[in-house]
Amino acid sequence: MKQGKGDLASDVTIIGAGPCGCFLAYLLAKEGFRIIVVEKKRIPWLPLKCAGLISDRINEILKVPKSIILNECNESVLEFPNGEKVVISGKERAFVIDRIKFDKFLFKLAESEGATFLLGEKFERLELKGSCVIAFTRKRKITSRLLVGADGTLSKVRKTLGLRTEKVEGFQARARMKYKLNRVKLLFDKRIADFFSWVIPESNNVCRVGVMCSKGSKTVLRKLLKRVKIRENEIIDYQFGFIPSFFSRRMSGERVILVGDAAAQTKASTGGGIVTGLLGSKIASKCISKSLKEGCFTSNFLKKNYDDVYYRKIGKELRKAYFLSKVLRKLSNRDLSSLSKFFSNDEILRVIGKRGDMEYYGKWLKPMFSKKAFLAISFLFLLKHPTLLKDVHLLLKP
Numbered sequence: 001m002k003q004g005k006g007d008l009a010s011d012v013t014i015i016g017a018g019p020c021g022c023f024l025a026y027l028l029a030k031e032g033f034r035i036i037v038v039e040k041k042r043i044p045w046l047p048l049k050c051a052g053l054i055s056d057r058i059n060e061i062l063k064v065p066k067s068i069i070l071n072e073c074n075e076s077v078l079e080f081p082n083g084e085k086v087v088i089s090g091k092e093r094a095f096v097i098d099r100i101k102f103d104k105f106l107f108k109l110a111e112s113e114g115a116t117f118l119l120g121e122k123f124e125r126l127e128l129k130g131s132c133v134i135a136f137t138r139k140r141k142i143t144s145r146l147l148v149g150a151d152g153t154l155s156k157v158r159k160t161l162g163l164r165t166e167k168v169e170g171f172q173a174r175a176r177m178k179y180k181l182n183r184v185k186l187l188f189d190k191r192i193a194d195f196f197s198w199v200i201p202e203s204n205n206v207c208r209v210g211v212m213c214s215k216g217s218k219t220v221l222r223k224l225l226k227r228v229k230i231r232e233n234e235i236i237d238y239q240f241g242f243i244p245s246f247f248s249r250r251m252s253g254e255r256v257i258l259v260g261d262a263a264a265q266t267k268a269s270t271g272g273g274i275v276t277g278l279l280g281s282k283i284a285s286k287c288i289s290k291s292l293k294e295g296c297f298t299s300n301f302l303k304k305n306y307d308d309v310y311y312r313k314i315g316k317e318l319r320k321a322y323f324l325s326k327v328l329r330k331l332s333n334r335d336l337s338s339l340s341k342f343f344s345n346d347e348i349l350r351v352i353g354k355r356g357d358m359e360y361y362g363k364w365l366k367p368m369f370s371k372k373a374f375l376a377i378s379f380l381f382l383l384k385h386p387t388l389l390k391d392v393h394l395l396l397k398p
Helices: 019-030 099-112 156-160 217-227 274-294 299-330 333-343 346-355 362-369 372-384 386-396
Strands: 008-015 035-039 053-055 069-079 085-097 116-119 123-129 132-137 141-149 167-176 183-187 196-201 206-213 235-244 256-258
Touching: 008 019, 008 132, 008 274, 019 035, 019 099, 019 274, 035 141, 053 274, 069 196, 085 099, 085 333, 085 346, 099 116, 123 156, 141 156, 141 274, 156 256, 167 217, 206 217, 206 235, 256 274, 256 299, 274 299, 299 362, 333 346, 346 362
Parallel strands: 008 035, 008 141, 035 116, 069 183, 141 256
Antiparallel strands: 053 085, 069 085, 123 132, 132 141, 167 206, 167 235, 183 196, 196 206
């Protein structure tokens, strides 16, 4: 719905029309609330900024149309600096999705329920005034009872709450390349990226080849493309984006809530955040609905009904992912190579194959640590690297 330049009013103003903002707009508009979504881009789903690999747990939150799923994978191969490769397979499936179609799908859902979109309109600041919160854009002011920041990793709304932000870079190329359709490759080699690299098969002859690193992703990606022998004329296009690389329990303030990347609802270990972000939108919708009906918008109310609920549901898993990322970043190539022996252990492979979960790390970390093979290797490893002890302890903390 197009709007002129006049001031507007709504029950909820959402800043950002990405997947989490649109899904939240859909859920709230469906309940009959007046929703306005402010998006700085004229076309919300462009440019594409995602590897597009999600777990099948997405269907527990939202039924994804089959036309959006390009491929399904049930195997991953871990490649280490010493050249060793370990294949892990299990019951869990990962979907390779068409992110543009996915984002359009969520946008249309919200629009069909009556949410108003202000596209090409940049949010500048917010102001709490009496019983409302005012969002200022370059064209107007929007008065609402509550405001949601779904404006990504570099969230302006997050900054207004005085919350810190840490980020890494994600850069990938879609290229003409043949690779086993049901298998994702993960490369751990500090000579390429200080986090990790990936090869994700989109179809029989197209793969997504990318890196997650602290800086210089353009140069880092070139190294990876050379490693997997992709020439310049085989590249179809590129995608770049910033990824939250921290963990935060606080996701709200008086009359303000954060969702998705703005709330760091992302696994710092992999950069994945679609499922965890949409779950955040679902929990936020219940909290906001209750808040609007009861007329309570205090920091304590929102913390109790949103921040704390999210933490109990999946926030603990994001904390584990954060400390896992800290451990992996501190390891040298020699350390990473030694891990290949650990992952080659049949007992460990059975645990991961049976309990492996892209979203809930606790389901496989705890059983893995109970195995003698893991305890023996981890004990020797921590003797060599005592500085990792604190991070490992926090990783395993319930």
